[in-house]
């Protein structure tokens with residue numbers, strides 16, 4: 001602390017009468033150019049006082065009186081009033097000069113401390129302002145460079161010293177670099193009319209992760225803000241989704257619940273340096289499949305409603321860059337309802353479909369629905385269907401080539417493969433344990449290879465694939481082809497995903513991991529702009545007309561199904577004899593199964609059972625990729641005679657490709673007898689059969 005600060009009276013007197021030094025408060029940044037302040041009025045005050053008092057003084061000193069002195073004294077005394085007026089003027093001048101000097105000295109110190117430049121001249125605007133500065137211009141040495149940070153520091157100092165006295169004014173500091181000067185002006189501080197919400201956002205963002213944030217109101221409803229615009233200086237992190245998500249959450253929490261009941265949502269424009277926080281209608285908790293065509297585009301299949309009542313759709317048009325659809329959802333998550341929604345929408349738009357349902361309970365209701373070519377349940381026949389579909393794709397491509405037509409002129413066909421892992425498991429099992437004929441047939445059909453080709457090439461042949469899985473796994477989305485996964489550009493996830501699953505589906509380990517699973521049909525869908533959003537899947541009840549199913553439905557559910565059913569059956573055109581023959585034979589098999597199909601009645605324990613053994617392909621409950629198996633899981637392992645036995649996994653070793661990270665091999669270790677350990681190695685696309693449904697996938 002300086003001495004002058006310890007002695008305010010001395011400080012005042014030094015200011016008032018000046019000192020011998022250029023300025024009493026020079027500092028280390030260089031000698032101030034300020035001239036010392038010298039008051040003018042004190043001499044005038046003394047003279048005026050004397051002019052008033054001089055006759056009295058003479059009376060007191062009568063013995064020294066002489067006529068000359070008397071006349072001089074009376075002359076001075078006569079001018080006492082003009083002298084008094086002059087003194088008052090001088091006093092006023094002195095006060096103004098004194099205030100100017102104080103402001104100048106303050107600015108001089110501040111500029112030297114914050115910018116390390118010594119001002120050449122400081123001009124204080126008149127009148128100078130009693131407590132705070134009115135305006136000033138600081139002239140700097142020619143070419144003086146002031147960095148942004150230094151100017152900010154100076155501005156803060158100017159504002160801080162003014163705010164000590166009053167908050168009535170807001171100071172603006174402008175650096176005219178081309179004229180080597182700094183201008184300071186003040187305006188009346190506007191009363192803070194911001195709402196508590198606006199203030200909370202602005203104040204918290206000041207110390208938040210966004211660089212140089214400013215908050216402004218983007219829209220109002222009456223007096224209540226309905227949108228805020230937050231501008232910021234773009235940084236590397238402001239473009240990262242994870243960062244944005246954290247900021248979104250913090251902003252929504254700060255803004256709090258809105259009076260309208262709507263929720264805050266954020267749209268980022270990081271390259272333009274701003275984000276918009278606006279209100280969206282909350283996601284509905286249930287949306288019954290609307291009966292009207294919500295999207296008139298016949299190549300858009302709507303299936304869900306996102307915030308703000310935006311409809312999500314699967315674009316199956318030729319122009320679509322997301323032609324195939326992948327639905328991921330654990331058991332009971334609502335996958336089948338989404339498939340039903342998409343297929344009934346396809347049907348009412350005149351697009352036929354066919355499906356594979358290895359679980360036999362998911363798609364069976366669609367059998368016989370308008371536009372349904374076939375639903376196949378049997379593993380071998382499913383392999384035949386996939387191969388026939390491959391032939392159809394080749395035939396369609398050939399047709400386009402020969403007839404010189406555009407692929408967009410081909411009629412669309414949707415192929416659904418539900419529970420893909422279970423189907424893979426069945427194929428894998430039959431390839432190992434089936435009879436010679438089956439094994440040979442499966443080898444010839446190579447369904448996984450055909451599927452991989454379809455995933456990559458079916459798009460231009462007008463065939464669209466709809467794949468349903470319980471968990472996302474790169475290894476199975478099209479056999480060896482890594483590109484195949486990218487073709488499933490339209491993605492839907494139901495329930496919560498694992499971190500890896502979220503990364504695989506959405507390219508972000510956080511998306512789809514905090515879904516409100518208490519709401520059936522809640523999930524994440526790819527927005528129409530390519531950004532994944534939370535969405536409520538439409539509810540489409542089972543369309544099965546069998547009385548056992550139909551009678552379970554409520555009146556409103558029956559109305560949905562009746563309203564969706566198209567008047568006209570979609571036309572199914574075949575370009576290959578293979579697919580036509582397959583569908584014809586499948587339909588006659590289905591007719592026969594319906595007419596003569598038998599299911600063994602349940603038996604009780606101890607009762608002699610003479611019904612034939614179940615299909616060997618059906619004695620497992622689930623199948624998962626080998627690389628997804630975890631230690632302690634019970635899996636089915638076949639013995640040398642082709643029988644499956646449950647065994648607990650002691651260890652899992654997954655080997656991945658160094659570059660791509662793709663699984664190349666998985667080895668499961670089991671405890672054998674004594675110290676012996678058994679190892680089984682699985683290829684990259686092999687699945688492991690489970691005796692019980694998989695519970696390691698996140699619950700719906």
Ligand SMILES: Nc1ncnc2c1ncn2[C@@H]1O[C@H](COP(=O)(O)OP(=O)(O)OP(=O)(O)O)[C@@H](O)[C@H]1O
Nearest residue numbers: 329330331332333334335336337520521537538539
């Ligand atoms: N979009 C939805 N809206 C409302 N309720 C739904 C929705 N989807 C599913 N549900 C409810 O959840 C139940 C299970 O749905 P669904 O049978 O479609 O699940 P899933 O994923 O196919 O299961 P699984 O794979 O075991 O067949 C339905 O019976 C229904 O009650």
